[in-house]
Amino acid sequence: xxxxxxxxxxxxxxxxxxxxxxxxxxxxxxxxxxxxxxxxxxxxxxxxxxxxxxxxxxxxxxxxxxxxxxxxxxxxxxxxxxxxxxxxxxxxxxxxxxxxxxxxxxxxxxxxxxxxxxxxxxxxxxxxxxxxxxxxxxxxxxxxxxxxxxxxxxxxxxxxxxxxxxxxxxxxxxxxxxxxxxxxxxxxxxxxxxxxxxxxxxxxxxxxxxxxxxxxxxxxxxxxxxxxxxxxxxxxxxxxxxxxxxxxxxxxxxxxxxxxxxxxxxxxxxxxxxxxxxxxxxxxxxxxxxxxxxxxxxxxxxxxxxxxxxxxxxxxxxxxxxxxxxxxxxxxxxxxxxxxxxxxxxxx
Numbered sequence: 467x468x469x470x471x472x473x474x475x476x477x478x479x480x481x482x483x484x485x486x487x488x489x490x491x492x493x494x495x496x497x498x499x500x501x502x503x504x505x506x507x508x509x510x511x512x513x514x515x516x517x518x519x520x521x522x523x524x525x526x527x528x529x530x531x532x533x534x535x536x537x538x539x540x541x542x543x544x545x546x547x548x549x550x551x552x553x554x555x556x557x558x559x560x561x562x563x564x565x566x567x568x569x570x571x572x573x574x575x576x577x578x579x580x581x582x583x584x585x586x587x588x589x590x591x592x593x594x595x596x597x598x599x600x601x602x603x604x605x606x607x608x609x610x611x612x613x614x615x616x617x618x619x620x621x622x623x624x625x626x627x628x629x630x631x632x633x634x635x636x637x638x639x640x641x642x643x644x645x646x647x648x649x650x651x652x653x654x655x656x657x658x659x660x661x662x663x664x665x666x667x668x669x670x671x672x673x674x675x676x677x678x679x680x681x682x683x684x685x686x687x688x689x690x691x692x693x694x695x696x697x698x699x700x701x702x703x704x705x706x707x708x709x710x711x712x713x714x715x716x717x718x719x720x721x722x723x724x725x726x727x728x729x730x731x732x733x734x735x736x737x738x739x740x741x742x743x744x745x746x747x748x749x750x751x752x753x754x755x756x757x758x759x760x761x762x763x764x765x766x767x768x769x770x771x772x773x774x775x776x777x778x779x780x781x782x783x784x785x786x787x788x789x790x791x792x793x794x795x796x797x798x799x800x801x802x803x804x805x806x807x808x809x810x811x812x813x814x
Contacts, residue, residue: 467559468539468721469531470495471569472505472523482576482616484526485556487533487592489583489623491549491739492732494538494725495530498582500706504530512704522580527572529563531556537729539721547678547735549587549744553595557613564611576616583769586623587739590747593618597754617757622766626745626777628669631688632659633773638696640772642764646698658691665692669741678738685740697767745781752783752813759814764805778813785811 474481486498500508503522506515522528532538534552546552563569579596581589596613603610624630635656638647647655659665668684675681709715710725752758760778762771778789789810797805807814 467531467533467535467555468541469529469559470499470719472521472528472530474527475521475524478527479571480575482526482578483572484522484528484578484580485560486522486528486530487556487579487581487585487588488530488537489581489585489588490537490728490732491534491552491584491588491736492537492729493584494532494727494729496532496538496706496710496725497703497727499530500709501703504528508704508706508709510704512706513709515709526578527575531559533559534732537732538725539716539723541723545735546732548739549591549736550595552588553592556592557596557599557610560613561610573611573614575614577614578617578619579615580619580621582621582623584624584736584740586620586625586769587742587744589618589620589623590625590744590751593751593756594747597751597756615756617759618751619759619761621761622763622769623760623774624740624769625748625774626743626780627688627741628666628673628743629777629780630769630773631665631669631692633770633776634692634696634767635659636772637767637770638698641767641770646700646767647696651695655692655695658695659688672741673743681739681741682737685737688741693768700767745777749781749783752781752785752811755812757812757814781813783811783813785813789813 486495488495488497498504500506500515505518505521505523507518508515532540533556534546535542535544535555544555546555564573579589579593593615596615599608599610600612602608603612635652638652639645657664665684665688668687672681672684705727707725707727716722760774762774764771792808792810794806794808796803797807
């Protein structure tokens with residue numbers, strides 16, 4: 467399992483330890499490293515990088531990981547098909563890491579899971595699994611190093627598809643930038659969504675079945691009949707594949723094999739999980755007191771803020787009544803408006 471560790475630029479001995487899980491499923495952690503929050507970011511030419519003064523390793527020790535195997539530079543064949551199995555592998559990885567004398571001191575540091583996109587499944591499921599393992603270690607039923615989990619962050623995440631997929635209609639019309647679909651497309655897609663046996667009915671069936679085939683069918687049909695039809699055109703991030711696959715560069719970072727931003731085989735294995743509901747796991751994690759933040763950019767269509775807000779409003783936690791009474795407040799950076807936020811207990 468390939469990973470890349472960056473010590474915190476400030477106070478590494480006491481700074482938190484953050485595990486970055488890319489989405490996908492099958493997305494390499496190097497995507498987050500080079501395109502988003504790492505020490506260096508890919509330039510517009512897709513062949514060079516620049517120092518990132520806003521890197522998350524300013525204040526946290528960072529681990530970017532390629533999981534599940536064979537994502538990114540991770541080697542081998544695991545053929546996993548769900549996030550629980552992936553969490554088990556990463557928990558074993560952390561046990562090996564903390565047994566190494568170079569990483570053993572970080573056992574005591576606050577630990578965070580941060581993720582995005584499919585991380586709406588990864589994040590809650592990994593966090594709940596780590597907490598369950600901690601409880602098993604404490605009871606003596608297993609041996610291992612407890613993970614000092616203190617926070618969970620999910621950016622633009624897919625957690626509750628039944629709620630979030632309906633938000634495509636709202637975002638297509640009411641996003642802050644421009645409509646992404648015509649009235650005719652909206653009408654046709656709505657028929658595919660709400661008609662008898664349509665996307666919504668298929669999603670409900672997925673929620674109430676143990677057959678992953680039903681969920682895979684729901685994903686395939688909903689994405690083709692609703693998601694892709696309402697998306698319009700949008701610009702992707704700069705691709706890091708050519709930069710990362712440079713032979714000399716791979717040698718310097720101890721990497722082997724041909725790199726893909728998203729392993730083409732992993733999403734097929736996880737097809738039965740995509741449309742499943744991870745909200746109960748998220749609710750359980752919040753109720754344990756893990757500091758949890760869901761953050762969403764307003765230019766993201768795929769798992770947009772309308773859907774995430776609707777999902778948050780339906781969550782059932784010990785903070786739900788307080789959440790319902792809260793209004794959004796302005797979030798400012800150096801006096802400039804930068805977004806909206808609200809908090810209830812340990813949930814933001």
